[in-house]
Amino acid sequence: MLIERTANEVIIRLPASVDITGLQRVVDYLTYKEATANSKANQEQVDELAKEVKKGWWKQNRKRLLK
Numbered sequence: 001m002l003i004e005r006t007a008n009e010v011i012i013r014l015p016a017s018v019d020i021t022g023l024q025r026v027v028d029y030l031t032y033k034e035a036t037a038n039s040k041a042n043q044e045q046v047d048e049l050a051k052e053v054k055k056g057w058w059k060q061n062r063k064r065l066l067k
Contacts, residue, residue, distance in 0.1 A: 002013040014023070041049075 001015075002011075004011040004013075
């Protein structure tokens with residue numbers, strides 16, 4: 001493994017033999033950390049947003065799932 005820092009990014013090089021599933025989980029976590037790094041939201045606001053998103057998803061997919 002090689003980790004390199006440039007002026008604008010951090011580059012991580014891994015051998016091709018690395019487990020892709022585990023690597024994807026790490027990438028998903030890092031994506032989450034990057035997306036929420038400057039958030040000022042509190043837990044109550046996050047919970048309300050999650051509830052709204054789930055509600056909208058169900059409305060869009062209900063017919064497809066209840067065939």
